[in-house]
Structures are given as C-alpha cells and as structure tokens.
C-alpha cells in the first residue's frame with residue numbers, strides 16, 4: 352500500500368483531487384448547458400427531468416444503459432425544406448443524413464417543450480415545423496426549473512400528410528398503421544435488408560432473382576448500405592405546412608401549395624412495398640394505381656412470446672378486421688409460459704394478460720412452435736397433428752385472426 356501511495360500517478364491524481372473537489376451542477380449551470388447547445392449549432396433546446404410522466408415508457412430503457420441519468424437535455428436542429436420536399440427522395444435522404452437524425456423518440460421531445468406531435472406522428476416545432484431532427488443528452492444532475500410543454504399543438508389538422516402517404520399509414524381520425532409505414536418507408540433498413548437476403552437465398556438463378564428484385568432496387572439498397580439507409584417516402588414531412596417559419600405559402604394560396612408540394616409526390620411513378628393482404632396493399636391499389644405495388648414479406652419478426660404479445664398491435668390491420676368480433680384465449684407452454692386474451696372488435700385490438708371473458712377460440716401452444724409457425728419455419732398441420740398446437744373452437748376463427756395480421 353505504501354508503494355502505491357508513492358506512485359507519481361497516484362500522487363498527481365490525489366493532489367488534483369484536493370484542488371478540484373467535485374462540483375455539483377446547479378440549475379444555473381444546466382441552463383448554461385442549454386445555451387451552450389445553441390452555441391454549438393442546435394436551433395432550440397430544453398431540459399426535462401427523468402421523472403416526468405411523459406417518459407414513463409422510456410425510463411427503463413434509458414436507465415438500463417445510463418443509470419445515473421437525472422435530466423435530459425433535448426435539442427433540435429433545423430433541416431432545409433426544399434430537399435425534403437423534392438420528389439427525388441435521394442436528395443431528401445441526403446438532407447436527413449446530413450442533419451444527422453440519431454434520435455427518434457416523440458415523447459422525449461414533447462416532454463422537453465420543443466414541440467407537439469402532429470397527426471403524422473412527427474414532432475412539430477412551433478417555429479420550424481417538422482423540418483427538424485432531434486437529439487438528447489443524458490445528464491446525471493437534477494434541474495430545479497425544467498422546460499414546459501408548449502400550450503398548443505402546431506398541427507393544423509389540414510390532413511395533407513394523410514393525402515400524401517402512399518401506403519395510407521395515417522388515418523383521418525389520427526390512427527397510425529405502423530407496419531404499413533415500416534414496411535415501405537423503412538424498406539432499406541434492417542428488416543427489408545433481411546428480406547432481400549432471404550430472397551437471394553431462395554432464388555434458384557440470376558433470372559429468378561431479377562424477376563423479384565429490379566436492378567434499380569438493388570442499386571438503391573447498395574446506396575443505403577454505402578451511405579446510410581434511405582427512407583423511401585417520408586412524404587408526410589415533405590408536405591406539412593405547420594410552423595411559423597413554414598406556414599406562409601400555404602396560408603397565401605392553399606391550392607398552389609398543394610399543386611407544388613403534394614401533387615408531385617402523389618403523381619410520382621414508383622415502387623411501393625406492402626405485405627399482400629394488408630391495408631397498405633389495398634390503399635395503393637385504390638388510391639395510387641399508377642404506382643407499382645411490390646408485394647413483400649412483413650419484416651417485424653418476433654423472437655419471443657413476450658414480443659409477439661407486445662408488438663401484435665404494430666402488425667394489426669384494422670381494415671382487414673372489419674366485421675370481426677372475437678375473443679381469443681392463448682396459453683403458451685414451454686420455457687416462456689404465458690396466458691393472454693386477444694379481443695378484436697370494432698376494428699380495434701386489445702391484448703390482456705390472463706384469460707378474460709368467453710373465448711371464441713382457445714389456443715394452447717408450445718411457445719417455440721408458435722414462433723416457428725409465425726416465421727413459417729413450422730407447418731400448422733404438423734403442429735396440430737403432433738399436438739404442439741391445440742385449438743378448442745372453430746378453426747375459421749384462426750383464419751379470421753390470421754387475416755388481421757398478414758405477414
């Protein structure tokens with residue numbers, strides 16, 4: 352112990368520690384951090400406590416990798432509107448990547464008072480509109496005075512985003528079809544890439560692959576892999592007129608704004624990715640027959656029963672559930688034992704723990720076999736014959752159930 356006390360590094364560190372005793376960040380210092388953020392190029396910034404109720408669904412994730420977090424410093428950086436509105440989406444994507452979108456968590460920004468969520472599920476800043484990208488810095492100190500949410504929603508409820516979305520992901524009543532957006536707009540992110548590799552593996556020849564994937568699609572995927580994943584649409588952002596800096600052209604002449612901003616995106620001939628039998632596939636055929644519908648597999652693959660139950664709502668297709676009024680009791684056996692009730696009624700989905708109410712169909716399944724059935728690695732008939740999956744009730748209820756979750 353004596354020798355380590357005499358080590359030059361230890362002596363220097365201990366001497367420095369005497370001079371620089373730990374400083375606790377005051378709220379004034381945290382406020383200065385906010386200003387520093389603006390000095391560093393952010394266009395707006397706000398502080399929010401980790402305890403705020405708006406962060407309830409994210410706190411566990413944040414604390415799992417940064418358990419010392421007490422305060423979040425959220426900031427926005429403006430994007431240039433013109434490239435975002437260009438029908439050449441490669442230009443829009445350059446702007447997305449240039450501005451550096453690394454955080455996409457609505458509640459965190461709303462909580463920091465930087466904006467409110469629009470009908471299109473993006474944050475709209477009161478001044479800059481939705482032409483912003485957001486970032487967050489986690490801070491291990493509390494702040495006495497945090498930013499408050501703005502007291503109005505900048506969304507104008509004009510529904511241009513509804514009209515622009517090629518896959519109908521945004522409903523006029525404010526509902527959002529997550530899988531429709533994820534399947535098309537995020538085609539060149541992880542899920543779509545895995546699907547492409549599976550198509551390559553399943554193709555017997557070059558010609559067979561080319562019949563499924565055009566050269567331009569391969570080129571686009573290569574571009575995504577080389578320069579950062581491309582968003583295929585993001586048209587909801589392109590057309591949104593909300594925000595003090597953005598609204599003038601729309602206020603002056605709405606018809607002209609629509610002709611110049613919305614129409615080119617609607618008229619654009621392009622490939623639209625959608626899962627066969629989904630609401631998105633129907634929407635493309637009905638609203639945009641001049642666009643090419645490319646049927647693809649859903650890319651929300653679940654690996655656990657917990658994820659199956661948790662993410663069911665993201666794959667649910669309200670349009671396909673029309674007229675269905677049914678209760679399903681699931682009992683999963685094996686390593687992930689679980690009981691759940693799934694109710695589909697009035698085009699809405701409800702998932703509850705345990706068995707509630709009277710079931711139209713009761714399904715008891717070995718969890719691993721059920722997951723393999725979902726990923727098409729296991730055949731339902733084989734699973735039924737081997738009693739790995741058992742059903743009580745008419746199998747037609749399962750057919751109706753499957754229609755609500757096309758994959």
Ligand code: SF4
Nearest residue numbers: 469507509510512591
């Ligand atoms: S386009 Fe209109 S309805 Fe959609 S988010 Fe923007 S302001 Fe709201």
